[in-house]
Amino acid sequence: MGYAMSRLEMDSELCDGDKTMPEAGSSKRASKSLDKLDHEIAQVTKLNSSPHKQLAKLVPGTQKLSVSPVKMLVGREANYSARGRFSAADRCHMLSRYLPVKGPWLVDQMSTRAYVSQFSADGSLFVAGFQGSYIRIYNVEDGWKVQKNILAKSLRWTVTDTSLSPDQRHLVYASMSPIVHIVDVGSAETESLANVTELHDGLDFSSSSDGSYSFGIFSVKFSTDGRELVAGSSDDSIYVYDLEQNKLSLKILAHTSDVNTVCFADESGHLLFSGSDDNLCKVWDRRCFIAKGKPAGVLSGHLEGITFIDSHGDGRYFISNGKDQTIKLWDIRKMAPNATSYSGLRNYEWDYRWMDYPYEARDLKHPSDQSIATYKGHSVLRTLIRCYFSPVYSTGQKYIYTGSHDSCVYIYDLVTGEQVASLQHHKSTVRDCSWHPYYPMLVSSSWDGDVVKWEFPCNGEAQVPATKKRIRRQ
Template identity: 75%
Template structure:
């Protein structure tokens, strides 16, 4: 029994490890945060993430202590799949099964790095790619007005092809309601449209085959001039939408009352990203081109009319924020070519200092990041950690925490202007994988909430999936296994 199970895991791990692209400079120190020298060459980091979030991540992704000590009598990480299976069958943990942390320790090493397999190819740029909360659906939004909903469980069949109404420039964001019945989509317009995602109609042409309800965010009470929506998110109960806009504001729309319930003049520049911090919907995170991340507590906004706190550290504008879901930690992607990890307990009550660094002219929409800016640091950086390696140019590139179910949120992943997807270790900062296929910027990517699968979408029009070997048919060019000494020494 053990021999069969072991052979299966070893065979699959060997194939996966052969596809992993790991920078050798990062493998020597697993407690280091990745940095780059001014010349662009990797160097060994001098610090490591020794913080509460590091301990939480380890608790969520490290196996039971008895499994750690199988066969050696002393702690030894990582634990091989063979030893973990043997420990489970011998009931070392006393549970008779893997705990969620055991599962994450095992699954988080089977990264979705094999492929890619082509899902769809369009003639226009892909801007949005998102799995539904249960992973059964996948949404891709394109500049050419199309939004496609794919049924993942039915071989990626197009369940719904939506032609957006009153599109301005591109689809900037989409969001499924928590019950997965409705899809909201936004563009560079003050109107957010909602369409029935669960109807029987496959072709959804606005107000011809289906009604696309328009939610007007440009109420006369707030000036009523034209602006665009960069980001839109449903609340956990599905009763509200929160949106970030080009008029420097955050909007909350009450879907039951069919009106704006809150408008916050939040920043001094475009609000590129906004989200609810957790399931309660009391806290809202926002990020702007003014380079600040802000935390808003709706319970005291009327009395204070200002943010609960400000987080400083980025030198350029914020392109995206992803919450860890605990109302405490989140990450942000910045035009200063970094991802930053934040703890809101470190926030300031207001802006205490500005970078004051700009000795050059730079526009990320058409210029490369200035070499002289790469070594600059914010004088009041409040971030917990900084991750470098990807590039953030031309568009609002997104970053995310990896899924809690399969990885314990052990990784951070992001698209990049250089047409790759990067995966970083949250605690060490190491760049553990680089997915290369696309020919144009990857604006968005999405990791399946339960399966070892990641989907990336690019301005080249391709939507492709990456998987761990064994979870699908392998491409012919990748069918040959490559065995490495590193794999043999560590896992057998």
């Protein structure tokens, strides 16, 4: 594969001075770019992805925005950091120049829609979930071989979400049912047929004892310590499941419509973020529930339902994808104690499941928008399309990326709002995509059944492009 190299080797491979990323000035811009984000997170991003300030004193001409790898190597040899090596920000400054935009190369191809695709935390595994009951776990460092082929149990409609445990020993999968199934992915079995070759234990998120399928789960995530699961559901609620005690530990009637997305804000597990079809994002602090179901704060600004939330990981910032065709960036310090969904501007009938977004709605603005930035250019239709911050290690979270109904993957600059890349291959909606935590590699999955990888090649390997390589459908 060439990707089993150490992180230090990767740094060396990317610093030979011969490789370049696409020129920012030649890329398309979002339909409405930010003037420039004037907020604390802009400074944080700069600190995380800019070269050491001492470099300017040692190497003339480094005051400009982008410093060449050659000049950075000169600075390192001069020991500008007094540590004899690149700082984390130096590394991000170089690696973030090499966007994973070349390709794509086919990873897998199925006859049903791909709904979920995510790298594990260390990047060694990749999980893809399909509407046809299959969930596949690929070993990234062993030529993308299928390490686990899971046939889901009691699937209703589709695999709506999956989550790998932090130790990568277990995977949970959800569908339009209150039962979340858990699989031992560390076992030797490759074929995991539910309750035939392996047990897929059912975790009941329903508070009723009659076994009724009264709601479905759209979002499920492991806590950082692997002891809990948090889930968002179609009955407007957030659930927390205690895996050690094997029981539901918390239910919050959180919103007035479907909770499409929920996640932990940081490693502590105390704060939760949720997003709903009631157009609101909410923050929940489990340490200080004053009243049952009362959030720590509410953030309004989307004009339509929220499809996904990704945390910056610091317990302060997060982004959300909305059916109003925007991604919004939030600072929870701006949240209000309460808010209600605002629909005063909507004088049209629209259903995102089958209609295009109304032209007259594209420039509407929420009168009390609490977000700190808005990103436009992609399309959020037909399904709960996901968006993410780019990796900490290789980019300093300098970018935001998202799938899109128009079959592309979009990458935006967090600070400028500029659309720096648009990845085009798929023939249908891209619901999910995932950027490798350490390497310049991004994998996208689509309703056309294709799972493909995009890279910035650094090992000279010749690969067969997805347009020429086909895999027998399952």
